[in-house]
Amino acid sequence: LPKFKIIQQLIDRLNLVARENLVGMMVVRAFNRQGHEEQRFDQANLDLTATSLFVNRVFVIVFPVMMLLMNGAMMLILWVGAHQVAQSTMQVGDMMAFMQYAMQIVFAFMMLSMMFIMFPRADVSANRVADVLETPVTILDPPQPKAFPEPFEPSIEFDHVSFHYPDAEEDVLHDLTFRIEPGQTVGVLGTTGSGKSTVVNLIPRFFDVTDGAIRISGVDVREVTLHDLRDKIGYVPQHSNLFTGTVESNLRFADEEADEEAMREALRIAQAEFVLQGDESLDAEVSQGGANFSGGQRQRLTIARALVKRAPIYIFDDSFSALDYRTDALLRRALLQSLNDSTVIIVSQRVATIKNADQILVFDAGRLIGQGTHAELMETCDVYREIALSQLKQEALA
Known part of the structure; x- marks a missing residue:
């Protein structure tokens, strides 16, 4: 044996x-x-x-x-x-x-x-x-789930949230408190390993908070079913993941009932019109992991997949990192026009990607060290100012 x-x-x-x-x-x-x-x-x-x-x-x-x-x-x-x-x-x-x-x-x-x-x-x-x-499932539906209020308001509130990974002794997030108003575009910036992705992964309950609470539309996310919670969120992960099949089957992964016009519009907003220019259009083949597309093309297709969902809350976890600056700017402009009623959270290492956000959250070592607009943070947050000055020319910061 x-x-x-x-x-x-x-x-x-x-x-x-x-x-x-x-x-x-x-x-x-x-x-x-x-x-x-x-x-x-x-x-x-x-x-x-x-x-x-x-x-x-x-x-x-x-x-x-x-x-x-x-x-x-x-x-x-x-x-x-x-x-x-x-x-x-x-x-x-x-x-x-x-x-x-x-x-x-x-x-x-x-x-x-x-x-x-x-x-x-x-x-x-x-x-x-x-x-x-037999691996135990740690993220479960509550025994007596609540429902989100109607009409639904896509506000997000972190109330003294701390978090550490299972079997870890030290917290990776420390006493986070902030509020995102409905319809706001919020940028999340910070040093490498500061906990940016962990923060946004707590919202759809990929992990549960250790202390404190996260509320969406005034309801603790742990008090609603996972289906209801994630049905309100369009999520674009840090690493683009496409499934074997066609472009259409990947877009319908977000909404099986989506019509062709909705999928074409999502591709247009995501600057993924290169798909429509080919002979196969939406029937274009997607190989395992999307290996037949470049990194930037995969990111745009995963963004388009999320846009097909038409969710009230969108989370983009460093989803523009493989895009050139021109495509990045065009995509952000299109998102601003099409998602003006949705709450949008953008995690990015680029100041240019988030500098026009309604508010920017700056993290360092799991702590929220800055919150405000680009102009305010340039005056009040040393870490943000250092990152911004290392990336942008003075003229672009004006």
């Missing part, structure tokens, strides 16, 4: 090395590390081969022994039966019937022994699957 566990771990290791080499092929070549990666792959193969050979040697010994016992039993029956027939104490038919019954019994025992050999390996695999299936 321990050897079977080791084999599964070694198979995982081999698959990991192979996948890393395939995904990081360009990096391996760029740094001339082909030899090193070949050694890693060979070592993973050798480790798996050594353990597999040990297990197979056991099978090589067990199976011949089992066959020897079965055939030996048959020979014994024939030898004894022949003597009984010769002495006229047993008929030939009786001997043949006895031999058939004995063969079935011996064969059943042989299959049983094979089950004992194969069961440990199956048990290891079953336990690994069970570990995944």
